[in-house]
Amino acid sequence: MRPLDWVVLASWLVLLIGFGLWRARGSSTVNQYLLAGKTMPWYAMGLSIMATQAGALTFISTTGQGYADGMRFVQFYFGLPIAMVIICATAAPIFHRAKVYTAYEYLEKRFDAKTRALVTAVFLIERGLSAGIALAAPAIVLSVILKMPFTLTTVIMGAIIVIFTTFGGIKAITWADVPQMIVIMCALILALTVAINLLPPDVSFGDALRLAGAAGKLNPITTTFDWKDRFNIWSGIIGGAFLMLAYFGTDQSQVQRYLTGKSIGQSRLSLLFNAMAKVPMQFLILFIGAMVFVFYLYERPPLMFHPVEAERISTAAALPGIESRYNSAFEQRRNAANRLKDAREESARGAALADFRSAQKGFDAARAEARKLAKEDDRDYVFLTFVTTHLPMGIVGLVLAVIFTAAMSSISGEINSLATVSVIDVYRRHINRDGTDRHYLMASRIATAFWGVFATAFASYAQNIGSLIVAVNQVGSLFYGGMLGVFVLAFGFKRVGGDAAFTGVIAGELVIFAVARYTSVTFLWFNVIGCLVVIGVALLFPRRNHLAANERV
């Protein structure tokens, strides 16, 4: 990071936060603070939903995924358009007409107080923990790249997020996401252009595609079905649809975005915009990773992309031997890539391809030796290493600023939704039912600050308990199936009552925990299994409860 990069980073932060707060001026009621007074146009909501979901890890991890594993991760998003269409036809109009602040408020109107309380508790636990992780993950990477202490990075990010979200509310978050998402797209296209332009003059774009294909990186479709494989077309369409239904249909951090729409139609358009744009966008991000891979066929990549790990293993006795084998493997791979690029006849291409794949295996083996010495995987540092090493001065600062603000966007949305649920579903429902609007507005701001501080504190602690990060991510996937099941019951099974829904959620969660504990089924299927168990158990519940619920509705 050079001085100009720091200036760009600071300027972007100030501009974006200032723009968001300026657009949010005059938010003096709870409705304006939590739902933007239901005035948002579709494009602002659409870009905001996309920015929140993208987050900082899209930049950091997805490009690394494309580099290391190819493009098959894009299949994870195939269920998203299906889920969006279902939500547009069901949840979006139902929540709007119910005039609720939270999705869980609707559950009491439809079922009863205990079902609302159960799902509220599940959301607060799951989202509260994940907000901390959402802050810790980019803070770890940024602290390494910016050469700043992790705790200081986390506290700076947390403080900016708390101040921005507490004062601006949902309106500031949503409007700040509009320029944010536009700059994200520009930065991605710029990074792709630079990666292609930096290839040797005799390597055309067509050659780059053939080389990436030969290395197995251009593989957006995998048709083989495997319960344990997260990324194939079947888990993407079926498992992905259930996951996205749960995320966009039951998670308040997303529901709240489209509840800010000035009409049902505007909310639908924002969701459908995501439905159409998300898959091509993920394709582009993964494609950047694949092109960075081709770039590093000709430019020797560092043995370890993770700077701290590289420094740590630099004194290892085995390192000189590994480096020697690594350099030799790189040269062999580069020569094999050139032979493959220049091969014209079918027979020569077959031999060159076999050579190239063999050289790639040798290169991977040499890198694997180095990775055995390191404590952490370095996949998340591939793109940032490329950016900080090869992008022009100023642009490096902009890309890092965008990563910073992408994290801010995701976490602000999560904190805002946590505050909304805390005030609407807990404080106003169970503690103080007769407060004034001004009182609840103050409570909302205090709750926002509380969750921001909680997320920052948790993030600071999370670095020292690495295994918990994995555990918490898995915990998140354990709850969505149950939450989705209860909303499917609410929307689609009018005769099911509160007791049946409540019991269904408990049963669904128990089954998901058992599947997670005793089988190797990948987490994408937890949502399908959990949802079906909730519905099945609720439908088996004694008939009189169904009828009682029907009367209540």
Added chain:
Amino acid sequence: MSDERQVIDEPPPFLKTWPRVYVFVLCELAVVIGLFAIFTAYYKPHA
């Protein structure tokens, strides 16, 4: 904290009805998956 605003449900700006827009979105998904399949097959390494 009550919300007195009228909930508006207007038709889409194109294709006249929402179900038609939904079909359009799902068709786009099918086309994208189809293009990805062609892309995968075209660049699949053949030893």
